[in-house]
Amino acid sequence: MTDTMSWLGRDIRLARKEGMPAIARRQRERLAHLVAHARAASPHCRELYRGLPERVTDPALLPVTDKKRLMEHFDDWATDRDITLQKVRAFTGDPDLIGQRFLGKYLVATTSGTSGRRGLFVLDDRSMNVGAALGTRALTSCLGTAGTLRAAVRGGRFAQLVATGGHYVGYAGYSRTVRESAVRGKLVRAFSVHVPMPELVARLNAYRPAVLIGYAGVITLLAAEREAGRLRIDPLLIQPAGETMTAQDTARIANAFGSTVRTIYGATECTYLSNSCAEGWYHVNSDWAVLEPVEADHSPTPPGRFSHTVLLTNLANRVQPFLRYDLGDSVLLRPDPCPCGDPLPALRVQGRAGDVLTFPTGRGEGVDIPPLSFGTLIDRTPGVEVFQVEQTAPATLRVRMHLAEGVDPERVWRAVHQELTGLLADQGVADVAVERAGEPPRQTPGGKYRTVIPLSHA
The missing domain is CATH 3.40.50.980 (Rossmann fold)
Incomplete structure (x- = not known):
């Protein structure tokens, strides 16, 4: 099998033409191949899957994992044994290397995601090509023939x-x-x-x-x-x-x-997870991804009800296998066929809300800043493992952080404070107090972290 863009495009079109039985068959075969590869090449997966059947086509047989566990077993998780956490950290520490090939092969991406915990992920060409092919299909499907021609013109x-x-x-x-x-x-x-x-x-x-x-x-x-x-x-x-x-x-x-x-619902761990239809439902690209809505004990959540969390299996990326990975979002699986006619599983998402923070300017007006602007600034600061920014008053931000072992807390705080005050100044916002919290980031009752909390939700 080849994973060129032309082959992937043809296979995606054929799978959708043949319908859900063909998509389910591809999903089972790709899962079996990925689990076998992970067992053979990843020491962590080999230990994790000890005692499982030789051929696994049902993801429910696999144990659940998450970002914390995979980061703790980083060196043993990767199937390319040249990949180490030390090398990846050194690579991501150099902004001049953004987009360049790590080890001459891979794309490296960092994320905090729903949990607020830093992730360092390595994506192979297969994963990137699948994402590009599915993105192209979604684009042409949304625009239609006439819209595609208009865009070209x-x-x-x-x-x-x-x-x-x-x-x-x-x-x-x-x-x-x-x-x-x-x-x-x-x-x-x-x-x-x-x-x-x-x-x-x-x-x-x-x-x-x-x-x-x-x-x-x-x-x-x-x-x-x-x-x-x-x-x-x-x-x-x-x-x-x-x-x-x-x-x-x-x-x-x-x-x-x-x-x-x-709209697009995805993650750094699986950028091509789903796209929305005209009815507002996200349709999961199930030939290349598995998404399982589950309760707190990881039992299946019935369709029609929002889950405690959702488990992701990325069927493309072979260098860092994401198999039953706790993504941290709450999703609802549609119990009946979507009116748009797309047979792929349809869902709604209530994770990762994008609330805007509004600050006074002294001129009787407010400046709106999206939470992403704050989160990405702190996420790229070395030494921050988990963070949370809360707007506790119209002109006050409180910053909670959990730092990595061995870092200088004062140096990290100076860097974070400088990033945040610089962002506010660039946006024309003055006299905002940026406070350093003594307490750690707060968790929701469900055990999750919210990285940015606007005043209306404080």
Whole structure:
């Protein structure tokens, strides 16, 4: 079997044409091959799966794992024995290496995700190619033949809203694309979510993208700029991602831009997990991923009810196998066929809410800043394992951190304080107190961390 883009595109089209039995068959075969590979090449997986049947086609047979466990067993988890935590940390510590190939082979991405705990992930070419092929299919499906032609006539320009300054999967993937593909590099341009809103609006106005992809919180702010007449772009398709959106959020964006809006639900661990349909449901790409809504004891959650968490199995990435990985989100699986006609499993998500923080400026108006801007700044600070930023008053931020062993707390705090005060200054917000908390990050009753807490939810 080959994993070229052309083969993947044909296989994805064929699987959907043949229907769910063909997709389920691919899922079982790919799971069996991945588990066998993990057992053979990963010491951690070999020990974890000791005693299981020789051939595993049902993910429920596998033990559950999570980010904390995999980070603790990092060196034994990777199937490429040249990969070590020390090497990956050194690589991600150099911003000049963003998007370059780690060990000459892999893309490295960092994340905090729902849990607020730092993750360091290595993605192989197979995983990247599957993501690109599924993304292309989703794009053409959303636009249709006529929309695809219209996008081509308008130059086919893509604007990708990304968190810069770190090895985040969106920016790292974009940087690699620009470096390795001259054609795709001309069609896609990255726009930093860290720049002040007036500057972002001006750059987008000059670029005039046909497709806008990026963090939902930022796109929601851009919708307000479009309503105010300051943003003058009219993309054919908008794909918000990374944060949960309500039907009202989606409708507002669609009305503001006069565009088709299709949201993306994924993660650094599996970027191509799902895309939304016209009915607002996320459809899981089940030929390349398994998603299991479960209760706190990891028993299955019945369709029609929100789960305690959800377990992810990425069927593409072979270098770091994500098998029954606790993603930390609460999802609801639709119990009946989706009205859109797509037979793939349909779900709703209520994890990773993208609430905006609003700060006074002293001029009788407020400045809105999406939570991603705060989270990514702290996430890229070395030494921070778990963090939480809470807006405890209109002009007060309280920062809670759990630090790695052996780091200098004062040095880390100075770096975090400088990042946050710099962000606020760039956004035109003055006199905001950034406090260092003595207590650790707070957990929800369900045991999860919320990385950014706006004032209205404090």
